[in-house]
Amino acid sequence: MKLILSRKGFDTSAGGCPNPVFPDGSFLALPIPDAQSPIRYSQIQHDGRSLGPLVSQLTGNRAFSRKGAHLDPDLLPEAFERQPGWRPLLGQHGAAQAHLANHGVGEGDLFVFFALFRPAERHRGRWRFVPGARAFHAIWGWLQVAEVWPLSSSVNIPEWAAYHPHLFGQRSTHNSLYVAGEHLAVPGMQTSLPGAGVVAAMAEPHRLTAPDARGVTDWRLPAAFMPGPGKTPLSYHHKPERWRGENADWCRLQCAARGQEFVLDLQQYPGVAQWLATPGLLG
DNA sequence: AGAACTTGTCCGATCACGGA
């Protein structure tokens, strides 16, 4: 089983701002803009409301609500109108998919999504980011792979998946869809969570950026992530100088600015599987 | 060798807010 730390959501270039954490601890990883996607921001629901006004207010760009949204990964049934048989999906293509294929990512492997977040608040009837509050990377969702569908050739795609943005427009090579399973299965995990979902409320354990970090890419991870003899380090982070042991519980990682998918073989890192099974981390 | 691509940094412009 492999863990893939996957960067998904708004960032300073795609979207142009962090993703909001609301005053009650709930949060939203905003789908990035995609002119070719048939899905509008105004058609996506969060907490029973359209994403249109929220994304327009946070970005300061009114046109956003009418723009196409790259709803990907698509994890929550209530986020969009569904057809019978729908299951959570993740699309990958180009260099990111090549990276996953090179690492043999497939059935049973677990995507854990992270993004750049920043606290948001209501101000004069509009949403804005809390002035002075710093942005940070945090884990927000997961998808465990049940099936991988290559989209390059003439593959039969079920009707319930036809809306997915990766089936529209011109896509580069290695275009693939990852389909979630029914239930999450992690060694040592007791709870019965679905095969894909988002964390209930963003809290300290989900945070990747260290509490005393200078920049968002200064991560604090459980010590179980620390590379060692005979263990392949997290992809994109092979250089030893990126890693530093902090104490028995934590290590520090200078996270790569580039790259979307960081792959780790959990057979070599059983402690990371234990961390994933921690109650409240996922779910 | 070049492309892809996000973060960090710098710098100047702009905005919000409090005090006078």
Place this chain on the structure above:
DNA sequence: TCCGTGATCGGACAAGTTCT
């Protein structure tokens, strides 16, 4: 209402890892 200060924002550019 004006002004100064601090925060924020946008453009430009460099850095580093992997894929093509």
